[in-house]
Amino acid sequence: xxxxxxxxxxxxxxxxxxxxxxxxxxxxxxxxxxxxxxxxxxxxxxxxxxxxxxxxxxxxxxxxxxxxxxxxxxxxxxxxxxxxxxxxxxxxxxxxxxxxxxxxxxxxxxxxxxxxxxxxxxxxxxxxxxxxxxxxxxxxxxxxxxxxxxxxxxxxxxxxxxxxxxxxxxxxxxxxxxxxxxxxxxxxxxxxxxxxxxxxxxxxxxxxxxxxxxxxxxxxxxxxxxxxxxxxxxxxxxxxxxxxxxxxxxxxxxxxxxxxxxxxx
Numbered sequence: 359x360x361x362x363x364x365x366x367x368x369x370x371x372x373x374x375x376x377x378x379x380x381x382x383x384x385x386x387x388x389x390x391x392x393x394x395x396x397x398x399x400x401x402x403x404x405x406x407x408x409x410x411x412x413x414x415x416x417x418x419x420x421x422x423x424x425x426x427x428x429x430x431x432x433x434x435x436x437x438x439x440x441x442x443x444x445x446x447x448x449x450x451x452x453x454x455x456x457x458x459x460x461x462x463x464x465x466x467x468x469x470x471x472x473x474x475x476x477x478x479x480x481x482x483x484x485x486x487x488x489x490x491x492x493x494x495x496x497x498x499x500x501x502x503x504x505x506x507x508x509x510x511x512x513x514x515x516x517x518x519x520x521x522x523x524x525x526x527x528x529x530x531x532x533x534x535x536x537x538x539x540x541x542x543x544x545x546x547x548x549x550x551x552x553x554x555x556x557x558x559x560x561x562x563x564x565x566x567x568x569x570x571x572x573x574x575x576x577x578x579x580x581x582x583x584x585x586x587x588x589x590x591x592x593x594x595x596x597x598x599x600x601x602x603x604x605x606x607x608x609x610x611x612x613x614x615x616x617x618x619x620x621x622x623x
Contacts, residue, residue, distance in 0.1 A: 367555075368515060369592075369593050370382065370403055381595070391437050444467040510553050
């Protein structure tokens with residue numbers, strides 16, 4: 359059976375600093391779920407656990423009290439509205455959530471591709487250098503998958519995020535092209551064994567650049583290794599919901615996904 363668009367596990371609200379949109383409310387997120395017949399949605403505002411030292415100024419204010427201000431979440435019959443978060447990984451491979459905090463969230467997204475934060479998520483010597491960024495892409499995933507974490511409730515976000523190139527299409531394309539197939543096979547074999555979710559982010563499938571083939575190469579490698587996938591609109595504003603179904607269906611079709619490929623919390 360074909361993979362069905364029945365969930366969205368990466369959604370931000372107005373309390374994420376990169377949103378700050380008064381219209382992006384929890385009620386609007388629930389309405390989006392109703393309008394599209396979704397069974398599960400998850401709130402994943404940006405988060406840095408105050409128990410973990412060394413947040414950037416941007417992350418420091420998005421602490422536990424900040425994200426929990428969203429509770430309680432509105433509910434509707436037939437829809438699971440889960441409470442999650444999106445943390446981050448520093449250049450030194452530290453993640454922004456302590457192991458003890460995982461029990462306080464239904465789902466935790468950990469991106470490894472926020473490579474636009476120079477000297478915080480990416481070493482200064484990697485900036486602007488596709489070979490070094492490609493190596494870092496691999497090293498971050500290796501480091502994450504080597505951690506002792508509850509991978510059954512963890513998603514790896516936007517593996518092909520445009521922020522890898524910091525807004526530079528050429529740098530972005532060259533970086534993805536430099537990622538080696540043998541590294542993909544090794545990483546995704548490990549990811550499949552651990553049961554971590556791999557995100558199909560609508561932004562990765564917009565293809566408004568020349569990296570289409572490499573994006574498909576990366577996600578196809580994950581599929582061939584047995585990884586499980588979930589859908590994430592990464593919506594920061596209500597308008598982001600409008601085209602999410604289009605890009606989700608494109609991803610499902612291009613990768614030939616079935617229900618057996620679905621990650622379920």
